[in-house]
Amino acid sequence: MxxxxxxxxxxxxxxxxHSVRIYQYHGRAGTACVFSTEEEVWSLVGFQVSFFxxxxxxxxxxxxxxxxxxxxxxxxxxxxxxxxxxxxxxxRRVTRMVVVVVLAFAxxxxxxxxxxxxxxxxLYGGTHLTVIIQIxxxxxxxxNSCINPILYAFLSxxxxxxxxxxxxxxxxxxxxxxxxxTKTTRTATGNGTSNIEML
Numbered sequence: 001m002x003x004x005x006x007x008x009x010x011x012x013x014x015x016x017x018h019s020v021r022i023y024q025y026h027g028r029a030g031t032a033c034v035f036s037t038e039e040e041v042w043s044l045v046g047f048q049v050s051f052f053x054x055x056x057x058x059x060x061x062x063x064x065x066x067x068x069x070x071x072x073x074x075x076x077x078x079x080x081x082x083x084x085x086x087x088x089x090x091x092r093r094v095t096r097m098v099v100v101v102v103l104a105f106a107x108x109x110x111x112x113x114x115x116x117x118x119x120x121x122x123l124y125g126g127t128h129l130t131v132i133i134q135i136x137x138x139x140x141x142x143x144n145s146c147i148n149p150i151l152y153a154f155l156s157x158x159x160x161x162x163x164x165x166x167x168x169x170x171x172x173x174x175x176x177x178x179x180x181x182t183k184t185t186r187t188a189t190g191n192g193t194s195n196i197e198m199l
Contacts, residue, residue, distance in 0.1 A: 010054055017047055048120035056113045060106055067098045097155040101148060108144035111137035 019036045022029060035044055074091055077083055083091075115134050118124035152159045 013047075014051070045120045048117050052113045052117055056109055060102075060109075063102055063105065067102060071095055071098060093155065093157070097151065100151055100155060104147055104151060105144055108147070109141050112141045 017036055018033050020031050021034045022031055024030075035047070071094075074094060112134070115124055115137055124130060153163060
């Protein structure tokens with residue numbers, strides 16, 4: 001709940017700094033949401049820079065800080081306890097997934113923020129190519145909102161297993177070949193060894 005309140009609060013200046021403008025295009029009237037340049041209280045450069053800091057730098061810094069804390073606790077071993085090879089493997093998978101998720105956020109949102117700041121500084125032209133690049137940057141930014149489940153599906157074994165359970169619910173399970181059945185590894189148990197299937 002606190003997160004939603006914070007998001008709504010930080011979005012209020014964005015709403016106040018914009019207005020609806022009516023324009024004519026090929027004899028037809030249209031409307032557009034534009035920055036209110038008529039209001040002296042608003043500076044486009046200052047607004048875009050603050051928007052970049054609050055909507056990109058601050059969230060990315062917070063995400064990195066929280067994920068680093070989570071990984072630090074994950075890799076911290078209890079005194080006198082030596083983690084097993086399987087445990088270390090699982091921790092590496094989690095670490096890889098966290099790094100990829102953070103990089104995806106940083107890469108997807110950076111282009112559009114850079115373009116908006118450059119436009120505010122009058123350093124971004126209005127050519128056909130730059131318009132296409134801006135549209136692609138917008139799409140890339142919004143793609144980040146739906147890319148995380150895909151990343152989890154590719155990087156998390158537990159996610160893939162749970163997804164297969166849902167997909168095959170009420171249907172015959174996928175056929176496992178003899179080659180898959182014989183691909184096993186041996187691991188130490190309390191008084192002996194046991195075979196673990198490696199799919």
